[in-house]
Amino acid sequence: AQTVTQSQPEMSVQEAETVTLSCTYDTSESDYYLFWYKQPPSRQMILVIRQEAYKQQNATENRFSVNFQKAAKSFSLKISDSQLGDAAMYFCAYRSAMYSGGGADGLTFGKGTHLIIQP
Amino acid sequence: KAGVTQTPRYLIKTRGQQVTLSCSPISGHRSVSWYQQTPGQGLQFLFEYFSETQRNKGNFPGRFSGRQFSNSRSEMNVSTLELGDSALYLCASSLVSGRARSTDTQYFGPGTRLTVL
Numbered sequence: 001a002q003t004v005t006q007s008q009p010e011m012s013v014q015e016a017e018t019v020t021l022s023c024t025y026d027t028s029e030s031d032y033y034l035f036w037y038k039q040p041p042s043r044q045m046i047l048v049i050r051q052e053a054y055k056q057q058n059a060t061e062n063r064f065s066v067n068f069q070k071a072a073k074s075f076s077l078k079i080s081d082s083q084l085g086d087a088a089m090y091f092c093a094y095r096s097a098m099y100s101g102g103g104a105d106g107l108t109f110g111k112g113t114h115l116i117i118q119p
Numbered sequence: 120k121a122g123v124t125q126t127p128r129y130l131i132k133t134r135g136q137q138v139t140l141s142c143s144p145i146s147g148h149r150s151v152s153w154y155q156q157t158p159g160q161g162l163q164f165l166f167e168y169f170s171e172t173q174r175n176k177g178n179f180p181g182r183f184s185g186r187q188f189s190n191s192r193s194e195m196n197v198s199t200l201e202l203g204d205s206a207l208y209l210c211a212s213s214l215v216s217g218r219a220r221s222t223d224t225q226y227f228g229p230g231t232r233l234t235v236l
Contacts, residue, residue, distance in 0.1 A: 035224070043207060045227035091162065095225075105175040106152050106164030107211075107225060 002027045004094050006110035013082050014118045020067075021077045021113045023092030030054075031097040034068065034075045035107070040088040048090070051075065053097070079115075087117045120146055123212050123228035131234045137198040140231045144191050144212030150174075151193040152225060153185060156207040165208075168193050169215055197233075205235045 003026045013019035025034070036048040051059045051068050058066050063080045079086055092110040099105055124143045132138050144151050152175075153165040164177040168187035185195040191212075197204055211225035 033224075037227075042229070043232075044229050045209060045211075047224060047226065050224055099174070106154070106167055106177060107162075108164070109162040111161050 002029075002094050002096070002108045004092050004108050004110040006090075006092055006113050008113045009111070010114040010116065012116040012118060013079075015082055015084060017082055018078060018080045019082055019115065021079075021090050021092075021115065023075045023077070023110055025073050025075065025092070025094050025108075027073070027094065027096075029096055029098075033095045033097060034066075035093040035095070036064070036066070036075075036077045037091045037093060037109075038086075038088045039091065039112075045091075049077065082117050084117050084119060087115055089114050123210055123226055125208075125210050125228040125231050127231060128229065129232045129234075131236065132200050133236050134200055134202060136200050137196060138200060138233060139194050139196050140208055140210075140233070142193045142195075142210030142212075142228060144193070144210075145226055148212035148214055148226075149191050150213045150215050151187060151191065152211045152213070153193070153195050154209040154211065155179075156209060156230070157205075162209075165195065200235045202235050205233060207232050 005024045032053045034051045038046045038048050049059050049061045049064050058068050065078045067076045089112045091112045093107045095107050126141045150169045152167040154162050156162045167175040171187045182198045187193045207230045209230045210228045213225045
């Protein structure tokens with residue numbers, strides 16, 4: 001079974017600065033997807049960024065970018081120019097690319113990192 | 120395009136009762152997944168439906184069940200509620216790349232907050 005670990009329960013950053021959230025995962029598969037989701041106080045889970053394991057290029061979405069290290073099984077999220085609206089819980093998630101047909105193939109989430117933005 | 124909708128948003132039940140939650144996916148999405156979120160266990164996968172068939176199931180007791188209709192809308196049911204079933208239940212929808220390939224990006228609804236007294 002796959003596991004996802006977020007070792008930082010809470011992070012704090014000054015507005016306009018850059019912050020990096022860490023995520024490591026454990027899998028024996030080679031084809032999979034990785035995601036970062038954001039959950040603000042409204043509890044709505046919002047997709048931030050996705051990465052396909054076969055793509056070596058790191059995904060980027062505006063101020064959000066990832067550092068995907070497949071061999072190290074690491075998938076960190078960098079938020080540049082932090083804004084007050086970025087304050088939320090951030091979840092790293094893993095999903096197998098191939099349907100196994102027998103097990104729980106849903107998203108596997110980490111425990112989350114609570115990001116605080118200091119004005 | 121409208122997002123994933125879930126009804127009701129809040130629900131209060133007592134132990135032993137049963138509850139049904141509803142989820143309408145994004146138009147064109149045929150896969151619907153359900154997750155339970157609690158402070159202690161975090162986010163856990165319940166099950167996934169595609170073309171009215173349960174395709175995946177997480178490690179939950181048989182009291183948790185679901186179904187999907189021909190219009191891709193899905194319901195999940197919890198029978199004989201326990202205090203520990205109090206949670207935020209999230210529904211997510213996605214496109215399906217093919218029968219053998221899992222879906223990739225899942226888009227979540229706002230959730231249903233279930234409180235069991």
